[in-house]
Amino acid sequence: MAEYSGWIIRNGHITANKFTELFDMLQNAARKSGLEVKLVKHHELVPVIENGSPVLKGKYSNEKPDFILFWDKDVRLARHLENMGFRLYNSAQAIENCDDKSLTHQVLSKYGISMPKTITSPLLFPNCDLTDFTFYQYVEEELGYPFVMKEVYGSFGMQVYLVRNHSEFMEKVNQLKHKPHVYQEFIQSSSGKDIRLHVVGDEVVATMMRKSESDFRANVTNGGKMYQYTPTEEQAALAVKSAKLLGADFAGVDLLFGENDEPIICEVNSNAHMKNILSCTGIDVSEFIMDYIYKDLEAKR
Numbered sequence: 244m245a246e247y248s249g250w251i252i253r254n255g256h257i258t259a260n261k262f263t264e265l266f267d268m269l270q271n272a273a274r275k276s277g278l279e280v281k282l283v284k285h286h287e288l289v290p291v292i293e294n295g296s297p298v299l300k301g302k303y304s305n306e307k308p309d310f311i312l313f314w315d316k317d318v319r320l321a322r323h324l325e326n327m328g329f330r331l332y333n334s335a336q337a338i339e340n341c342d343d344k345s346l347t348h349q350v351l352s353k354y355g356i357s358m359p360k361t362i363t364s365p366l367l368f369p370n371c372d373l374t375d376f377t378f379y380q381y382v383e384e385e386l387g388y389p390f391v392m393k394e395v396y397g398s399f400g401m402q403v404y405l406v407r408n409h410s411e412f413m414e415k416v417n418q419l420k421h422k423p424h425v426y427q428e429f430i431q432s433s434s435g436k437d438i439r440l441h442v443v444g445d446e447v448v449a450t451m452m453r454k455s456e457s458d459f460r461a462n463v464t465n466g467g468k469m470y471q472y473t474p475t476e477e478q479a480a481l482a483v484k485s486a487k488l489l490g491a492d493f494a495g496v497d498l499l500f501g502e503n504d505e506p507i508i509c510e511v512n513s514n515a516h517m518k519n520i521l522s523c524t525g526i527d528v529s530e531f532i533m534d535y536i537y538k539d540l541e542a543k544r
């Protein structure tokens with residue numbers, strides 16, 4: 244019998260196949276590492292604050308897992324579980340820091356990490372409209388065209404846009420004005436090209452380069468192709484340092500290439516997919532994650 248039993252929490256409302264594969268990978272890896280795991284849907288857990296204290300109701304209310312692999316972005320549920328004393332991989336704070344791209348840059352900006360010049364959009368309440376456009380003149384002056392606009396919550400490159408001129412800018416502002424987003428310097432030298440480094444603990448365990456011939460976004464979902472890649476020491480160090488500063492036990496870090504190939508942080512994913520990196524490199528990152536959890540539990544015993 245396994246010494247430790249844990250939960251893998253997933254978002255129960257996502258049914259896409261690529262997620263099913265991911266959870267199969269994680270469950271197999273757990274077994275190999277000697278961990279017993281149960282797949283738990285987030286909505287099967289009912290986080291109740293009762294008599295001033297956090298408790299769990301619902302199907303699993305009587306269970307006490309030794310660890311929780313939190314593979315969802317429901318940071319409120321994550322924090323509730325932490326308040327109950329559970330150890331989460333990744334922590335609620337790490338997931339929040341990574342999931343909100345604006346927050347990612349803000350946290351890293353305290354440590355002089357190399358990243359594109361980034362401007363956070365001003366809050367516009369849902370029942371209000373824009374009354375003044377001066378802010379946008381500053382954005383144009385700071386960044387020049389073209390620049391990048393990104394919704395702070397986004398995946399697969401789907402909420403990342405290249406803005407080429409004033410009319411495109413105003414059109415996008417109109418579409419995104421009620422959603423938090425950032426305006427960002429376009430790293431031309433990295434157009435259609437980035438590297439994804441999977442960090443687990445203090446180590447980069449797998450890396451690939453992604454290149455697209457047809458789009459400035461290198462994401463595989465946008466037609467980017469994957470290539471095996473060995474990171475330089477500088478790239479690996481930047482990826483590990485950034486993941487750590489964000490509080491992540493493990494992360495998928497995207498780096499861009501500066502004009503002299505210097506690494507620049509694009510984003511950090513707390514819940515990075517692992518199927519693409521497996522087919523590109525043959526490396527199963529989930530095995531490193533489960534090993535890391537096992538060793539961490541042993542160290543804290």
Ligand SMILES: Nc1ncnc2c1ncn2[C@@H]1O[C@H](COP(=O)(O)OP(=O)(O)OP(=O)(O)O)[C@@H](O)[C@H]1O
Pocket residue numbers: 359391393397398399400401402403427428429430431433434435436437459460461462497499509510512
């Ligand atoms: N400032 C930038 N300059 C140049 N290219 C960029 C910039 N920001 C993003 N990109 C390109 O767009 C892609 C998508 O951006 P980003 O990784 O921030 O978004 P995402 O949708 O969260 O991606 P993922 O699915 O990897 O989480 C990047 O992989 C990169 O190729």
Ligand SMILES: [Mg+2]
Pocket residue numbers: 400497510
């Ligand atoms: Mg990305």
